[in-house]
Amino acid sequence: MLNLFPYDAKFDFFGKRYYAYGLSLILLIASIVSLSTKGINMGLDFTGGVVIEVGYTKAANLDAIRDVLKKNAFPEAVVQYFGSSESVMIRLPPAKTGNQNQLADHVLGVLKTEDAGVTMRRVEYVGPAVGKELFNSGGLAMLVVLSGLLIFVSLRYQLKMATGAVLTLSHDLIMVFGFISITGIEFNLTVLAAYLALAGYSINDMIVVFDRMRENFRKIRKGTEIEIMNISVNQTMSRTVMTALTTFLSVLALYVFGGETLHGFSLTLLVGIILGTFSSIYVASSLSLDLGLKRSDLLKMTDKEKLVDTAP
Amino acid sequence: MNRYPWWKNLLIILVLLFALFYALPNIYGENPALQISKRNAVMDQAAVDRAVAALKAVHIAVKSARVEDKDGLIQFDSTDAQLRAVNIVREALGDEYPVALNLAPAAPRWMLDLGAKPMYLGLDLRGGVHFLMQIDMQSAIKTALERRVDGMRGDLRHANIRYISADVDNDNEIALRFPDTAARDAANKSMAGNYPELVFANEEHNGQPYLTAKFTDAGAMAERKAAVDQNITTLRNRVNELGVAEPLIQQQGDDRIVVELPGIQDTVRAKEIIGATATLEFRLVSGTPTDWIDAQQSGRTPPDSRLYHEKNGQPVLLKRQVIVTGDRITGASSGFDQRSGSPAVFVNLDGQGARRMADITGQNIGKQMGVVFIEHRTETKMVNDKPVKEKKVIEQVINVATIQDQLANRFQITGLDSPNEARDLALLLRAGALRAPMDIVEERTVGPSLGAQNIQAGVNASILGFALVAAFMLVYYRVFGVTAVAALGVNLILIVAVLSLLQATLTLPGIAGMVLTLGIAVDANVLINERIREELRNGLTPQTAIKAGYERAFATIIDSHVTTLLAAVVLFALGAGPVKGFAVTLMIGISASLFTAIMVTRALVNLIYGHRTRLTKISI
Numbered sequence: 001m002l003n004l005f006p007y008d009a010k011f012d013f014f015g016k017r018y019y020a021y022g023l024s025l026i027l028l029i030a031s032i033v034s035l036s037t038k039g040i041n042m043g044l045d046f047t048g049g050v051v052i053e054v055g056y057t058k059a060a061n062l063d064a065i066r067d068v069l070k071k072n073a074f075p076e077a078v079v080q081y082f083g084s085s086e087s088v089m090i091r092l093p094p095a096k097t098g099n100q101n102q103l104a105d106h107v108l109g110v111l112k113t114e115d116a117g118v119t120m121r122r123v124e125y126v127g128p129a130v131g132k133e134l135f136n137s138g139g140l141a142m143l144v145v146l147s148g149l150l151i152f153v154s155l156r157y158q159l160k161m162a163t164g165a166v167l168t169l170s171h172d173l174i175m176v177f178g179f180i181s182i183t184g185i186e187f188n189l190t191v192l193a194a195y196l197a198l199a200g201y202s203i204n205d206m207i208v209v210f211d212r213m214r215e216n217f218r219k220i221r222k223g224t225e226i227e228i229m230n231i232s233v234n235q236t237m238s239r240t241v242m243t244a245l246t247t248f249l250s251v252l253a254l255y256v257f258g259g260e261t262l263h264g265f266s267l268t269l270l271v272g273i274i275l276g277t278f279s280s281i282y283v284a285s286s287l288s289l290d291l292g293l294k295r296s297d298l299l300k301m302t303d304k305e306k307l308v309d310t311a312p
Numbered sequence: 313m314n315r316y317p318w319w320k321n322l323l324i325i326l327v328l329l330f331a332l333f334y335a336l337p338n339i340y341g342e343n344p345a346l347q348i349s350k351r352n353a354v355m356d357q358a359a360v361d362r363a364v365a366a367l368k369a370v371h372i373a374v375k376s377a378r379v380e381d382k383d384g385l386i387q388f389d390s391t392d393a394q395l396r397a398v399n400i401v402r403e404a405l406g407d408e409y410p411v412a413l414n415l416a417p418a419a420p421r422w423m424l425d426l427g428a429k430p431m432y433l434g435l436d437l438r439g440g441v442h443f444l445m446q447i448d449m450q451s452a453i454k455t456a457l458e459r460r461v462d463g464m465r466g467d468l469r470h471a472n473i474r475y476i477s478a479d480v481d482n483d484n485e486i487a488l489r490f491p492d493t494a495a496r497d498a499a500n501k502s503m504a505g506n507y508p509e510l511v512f513a514n515e516e517h518n519g520q521p522y523l524t525a526k527f528t529d530a531g532a533m534a535e536r537k538a539a540v541d542q543n544i545t546t547l548r549n550r551v552n553e554l555g556v557a558e559p560l561i562q563q564q565g566d567d568r569i570v571v572e573l574p575g576i577q578d579t580v581r582a583k584e585i586i587g588a589t590a591t592l593e594f595r596l597v598s599g600t601p602t603d604w605i606d607a608q609q610s611g612r613t614p615p616d617s618r619l620y621h622e623k624n625g626q627p628v629l630l631k632r633q634v635i636v637t638g639d640r641i642t643g644a645s646s647g648f649d650q651r652s653g654s655p656a657v658f659v660n661l662d663g664q665g666a667r668r669m670a671d672i673t674g675q676n677i678g679k680q681m682g683v684v685f686i687e688h689r690t691e692t693k694m695v696n697d698k699p700v701k702e703k704k705v706i707e708q709v710i711n712v713a714t715i716q717d718q719l720a721n722r723f724q725i726t727g728l729d730s731p732n733e734a735r736d737l738a739l740l741l742r743a744g745a746l747r748a749p750m751d752i753v754e755e756r757t758v759g760p761s762l763g764a765q766n767i768q769a770g771v772n773a774s775i776l777g778f779a780l781v782a783a784f785m786l787v788y789y790r791v792f793g794v795t796a797v798a799a800l801g802v803n804l805i806l807i808v809a810v811l812s813l814l815q816a817t818l819t820l821p822g823i824a825g826m827v828l829t830l831g832i833a834v835d836a837n838v839l840i841n842e843r844i845r846e847e848l849r850n851g852l853t854p855q856t857a858i859k860a861g862y863e864r865a866f867a868t869i870i871d872s873h874v875t876t877l878l879a880a881v882v883l884f885a886l887g888a889g890p891v892k893g894f895a896v897t898l899m900i901g902i903s904a905s906l907f908t909a910i911m912v913t914r915a916l917v918n919l920i921y922g923h924r925t926r927l928t929k930i931s932i
Contacts, residue, residue: 002788007849055761104755105583121762127753130444134888141886145879152878156871190821193883193891197828197898200879204832204872208839211868239842242788243835246781250831253777254824259769261436262824269828 004245005237013233013281014226014289020282024171031178040181043188044124046138048131050092050103053122054111059085068114074107083260087121138192145196146170149203157210158297164288165206168279169199172272179271185264194265198272201247205240205280212236213285217298225295233281244277314858314922316915324915327907328802334809337419337430343375344394345416346401347557348384348409359405360384366404372397387416413575414557431811433574434819434893437767439760440574441582445543445750447567452539452748453484453532459642460510460525461486463663463721464503471502476520486510486525496521509534536567538643542747544569569750575760583752593637595630596672597680597712604629620684622709630682630709635672640665646734649724655734656724666721674718683711683725770823777827778804781834789841791931795916796837799908803833806904807897819893829901832876836909839865839872844932854930858921862914869910877902 044051062079065088069077074092082089090107104123111118126134146169154162176195180187212232220228248270255266348363349355357379363386364377375387386401388394394413402411415438417430435442457480464486468475476489490496496514500523504512509531515522527535540563547569551559560572576582598617599607607613608627617629643660661669673681685708713725758766782800785793807826811818844861852860877899884895921927 003845007845053762055759104757119759119761120757121759123755123757125752125755127446127751129446130754137886137888141882144886145882148878148882149875152875189888189891190824190894193821193887193894196879196883197825197876197894200876201832203875204835207871207875208868211871235846236842238845239835239838242838242842243832246784246834246838247828247831249780249784250777250827253775253780254773254827257769257772257776258824258827259766259820261766261820262769262773265821265824 003238004241007238009234009237010230011234011237012230014230014286017282017286017289020278020286024279024283027175027178028171031174031181034178034181035174038181038184040177040187041184043186043191044091044126044131045188046131046135047093048126048128050107051122051124052090052092052104052107052120053082054088054090054108055119055121056086056088056115057117060088060115062088064114065090065111068110069107072110074110077107083263087260134189138189141192141196142173145199149199153203153207153210156207157214158288158293160291160293160297161206161210161284161288163291164284164286164293165203167287168206168284169202171283172198172202172275172279175275176268176272180264180268183267185267188264190262190265191268194268194272198269198276201273202276202280205243205276206284208239209233209236209280209285214298217295225289225293228295229285229289233285240277240281244273248273314855314914314918316918316922320911321915324911327806331802331806331809333423333426334428334813335805337417337423337428338808338812340417340419340430342415342430343387343389343418344391345385345387345414346394346398347412347414348386348401348405349382349412349552350409354382355379355384355409357384359409360386363401363404366400367397370396370400372400385414385416387418410552412557415575427813429812429815431808431818432815433763433767434817434822434890435572435574435756435763436758436820436890437763437770437818438574439576439758439763440572441576442754442756443571443573443752444564444754445547445569445571446753447539447543447569448749448751449536449539449567450484453527453535454480455748456535457484457486457527459662460507463506463666464488466663466667467503467506468499471498473499473502475499484526488523488525490521490523493521496523499523539748540567540569543750546746547571568753593684594635594669595633595682595684596635596676597682598629598631620682620707620709622712628682628709628712630684635681636661636665636669646731648731655731657734658722658724661721661723663721669723670718670720673715673723677715677717680712680714682709683713684708685710766820770820773827774804774823774830777830781830785834785837789837789932791920792837792841792844792913792917795913795920796834796841796909798916799837799905799912800830800834802912803829803901803904803908806908807901810900810904811897816896817893818897819890821890822893822897825894825897826901829898829905833901833905833909835872836865836869836905837913839869840909840913841932844930848930848932854921854927858917858930862910866910869906873902873906 060081062081066077066079069075069079069090076093078091080089081087092103092107104120104125108118108120146166149169150162150166153165173195176198177187179185180191185191209232212235213229216228216232216235220231223231251266251269251273254262255270258266346363348360350359360377360379363384364374367374367386372393373389375389377384377386379385386397388397398411398413402409405411417424419428419430461478461480465475465478468478468488474491474495476491478486478488481487488496488499490499500512500514507525509528510525511528512523512525515524544561544563548559548561551561551571551573556573556576558574560570562570564570573582598614603614604619604627607617607619607629613619613629616632618632620628620630622628640661641659642662645658647656647658648654649656685706711725717723778800782797785796785800787793789796804826807829811822840861843865844857847857847860847864848854880895880898880902884892884899887895921930
């Protein structure tokens with residue numbers, strides 16, 4: 001039998017939780033410092049503007065492209081490679097005046113004077129008003145998901161656990177944003193989607209642990225809260241590691257093959273999976289313990305749960 | 313003993329067959345095709361035959377050609393053949409038959425008849441243009457008021473009421489200034505009934521009497537709605553002109569229109585045509601049919617006339633002097649002539665247009681009037697491999713009718729063949745020009761090569777993701793890994809089947825959702841298998857451990873799936889465009905995994921181990 005985590009382990013997760021808090025704190029501070037100094041590289045979806053991806057038949061000369069754009073009334077253009085040296089991304093801020101929707105065509109015209117072989121691969125133009133709306137609906141989606149999860153966990157489990165879960169999600173949120181800030185990943189709708197999927201994944205992880213804690217609190221009559229929680233985490237550790245691994249592997253495939261468009265998305269997920277696994281054990285459970293979670297909180301059984309529990 | 317009742321096994325087999333059937337068209341793929349429609353009519357087989365004959369003449373192989381629903385469909389083996397064919401077919405059939413590039417499912421006919429189609433690929437996978445257009449409502453309202461001011465000036469002159477000025481001010485209010493209150497009161501009395509959509513008010517500014525008018529809430533709303541509806545109609549006509557298969561044009565919010573044009577390669581041209589201006593002119597007919605044919609043959613026309621052509625190519629001579637142009641049209645609708653009961657189109661003109669129409673038709677009762685459709689188009693053509701812009705004016709006589717009465721601001725055009733033709737003419741009149749100006753506020757264009765590249769990226773990522781997860785599960789759980797991987801395969805087929813059946817749009821983030829589902833879906837099996845291992849360690853016999861493992865993991869699986877599902881549902885409800893695609897596949901995948909990870913694996917485990925009464929060891 002192959003297993004990643006010894007089944008008879010009696011690792012003292014919660015006795016060492018203060019180290020974990022320390023690590024969390026350091027990461028949180030690093031995230032907040034980066035967020036407040038460097039900020040987030042907001043993507044086109046939220047800021048508005050124009051992104052043009054063009055393809056060249058040979059490796060493109062970025063300096064020449066910058067030069068020709070500067071000479072032709074696009075001094076503010078950001079020019080960079082996109083995935084390969086034959087593919088170039090040009091980003092322009094939303095124009096204050098003028099005919100915005102012709103911008104991309106003008107840019108392509110200008111680029112053609114430098115290299116006639118250039119082809120248009122992708123154009124994205126988002127007006128400033130639309131950007132603001134997408135930003136708002138993105139924020140709303142985040143709020144709705146987080147509060148929905150809070151309600152679900154407090155209904156199914158216990159308020160202290162739900163509070164722990166939401167604090168964990170906020171903790172993850174700040175760290176994911178910190179990561180996005182430090183690495184300079186462009187934060188767009190797809191990355192937001194990755195974060196929301198992570199929130200679901202992270203809660204999923206917590207629930208498995210919570211579920212086992214509830215079961216053990218009812219089954220094991222002796223032992224302190226810390227002991228029982230340690231037993232529960234040790235018991236579910238194999239599953240936690242295993243699921244984290246399979247999810248990580250599938251996202252890794254996206255990172256390797258998904259192309260430049262999904263780069264930020266999959267990178268956010270990869271980091272988020274590690275973070276979520278760590279925080280579901282250390283932050284969520286530890287916090288609910290320190291919030292004063294007692295055996296008695298979990299002993300109230302509904303009729304339905306009694307039925308499930310008496311099943312052989 | 314672990315056995316499923318026969319109906320559960322049957323259910324699993326049925327679901328599997330169903331999924332396989334609806335996923336199958338994706339294996340066949342799609343053939344490049346040309347979609348040919350006939351303007352204002354159902355496509356005829358003869359035209360398809362003509363197109364095929366023209367293609368045969370230049371040795372382009374045709375895979376199949378038939379009339380399907382209302383359109384003709386010619387399929388090819390390669391995109392290359394399709395692209396070469398499109399111009400040949402356009403030339404062979406002429407302007408009356410719009411030709412669009414399309415992809416036709418290559419699956420057998422009987423499958424398509426049962427609703428089994430390949431997945432609908434989003435713009436980021438097949439290439440195309442997405443526009444979000446914002447209608448300038450302020451100027452729509454202003455234009456509507458200006459049209460009414462024109463009418464009011466005429467009304468006042470007709471009623472011999474003196475006024476000093478009549479304008480639309482910046483607050484979108486009509487302000488009529490009068491020399492004295494008596495004139496104002498007379499004006500108020502004579503006009504109030506004519507404009508039910510306006511509220512009139514008496515005002516004094518600097519001692520001067522004013523009559524102001526603005527839209528009622530209902531009036532303004534009707535005007536805004538008309539602006540959206542008419543712009544959509546105009547856009548739809550334009551897009552048909554463009555030759556786009558399966559375009560999407562729909563209202564979004566109060567004042568926006570989404571236009572999605574899959575497979576468009578030349579976005580510059582798309583923008584030109586969407587922004588094109590089309591208009592109408594009304595002119596008196598000159599001479600008799602024999603004069604027209606003479607004029608066409610000799611090339612000589614009377615000095616006051618010009619030679620035009622009707623829809624069917626017949627020549628018509630019209631006076632050079634224009635009675636009224638299309639920008640004087642405020643509305644058009646179809647119906648029936650009250651006297652004869654024949655189909656008719658009712659046209660509304662504004663004040664100035666109505667007066668000219670009344671003057672000229674009053675003097676020409678019994679004579680004929682022609683309606684000319686004019687469109688200014690800029691087309692980009694390839695000349696020696698270089699794009700050359702070509703301005704083109706299309707002028708076509710869409711209707712010639714006898715003037716039976718003096719016409720005013722509202723009149724009818726009869727002599728139409730059918731109610732359908734009347735409806736289409738009304739639509740054409742309305743769609744002749746955009747009612748309100750529009751700005752593109754969002755554009756997402758993906759070139760066809762990038763689309764193909766995205767598909768390849770998605771396929772590669774899916775294969776690698778599946779392989780990694782499968783290898784890991786097989787090594788780790790052995791026989792129980794085999795069941796989990798089989799379930800994962802079924803899950804993937806189910807996602808593809810449901811996406812194909814719903815014809816939900818598959819985007820690149822959608823594929824990402826599918827790959828992510830692979831990783832998350834096995835979680836249920838991990839939970840079950842770990843539980844079985846645990847129960848075995850606790851000393852249960854293999855059969856009871858299997859049973860207990862599945863039963864005890866169940867509640868946890870449900871809980872953990874619900875949370876991911878919750879996030880996906882919110883994303884779907886609040887997300888835009890590509891994010892919606894991600895949410896859709898995630899939702900389908902997570903739901904399907906409840907079935908596959910629990911029921912399918914259990915059925916397989918039962919099949920492998922369930923019947924052995926003295927089972928001492930299982931491979932997990």
